[in-house]
Amino acid sequence: MIPLSGATPESDEKLRQRFRCVRIAAYLILVVAFAGQMLARKWFRTAPPGDRGFPIMAFLVSMGFFVFACCLYARVKGRSAWFGLLGLLSLIGCLVLLYMKKSCHRCGTMAKDSADECPRCSAPM
Numbered sequence: 001m002i003p004l005s006g007a008t009p010e011s012d013e014k015l016r017q018r019f020r021c022v023r024i025a026a027y028l029i030l031v032v033a034f035a036g037q038m039l040a041r042k043w044f045r046t047a048p049p050g051d052r053g054f055p056i057m058a059f060l061v062s063m064g065f066f067v068f069a070c071c072l073y074a075r076v077k078g079r080s081a082w083f084g085l086l087g088l089l090s091l092i093g094c095l096v097l098l099y100m101k102k103s104c105h106r107c108g109t110m111a112k113d114s115a116d117e118c119p120r121c122s123a124p125m
């Protein structure tokens, strides 16, 4: 374990809580955005052919939120927000993100997806 200046048990606990909040927010946004995509698809199928602008817009907006939530999730795993673009692949991209290794926010060490603490500096992950 590497002692890092400024890292206290209190700051670690705050970081842990922040990660938990962001993770929950990302899950909620993912679920709502996915439901929005499904509703927009249904709306698109039932709309008359000349009147499909709004369903397409609704789909794109919910897709935007889906990708945003994937960006949040990638960041909370210590990875680049660019990995959020995997959200464009819908559930497949989500699964890839879910099982992607975590990266420590302090030292950059990679760890298993299930790790709660960095194996090198014991920072929360």
Ligand SMILES: [Zn+2]
Binding pocket: 104, 105, 106, 107, 108, 109, 118, 119, 120, 121, 122, 123
């Ligand atoms: Zn670390």
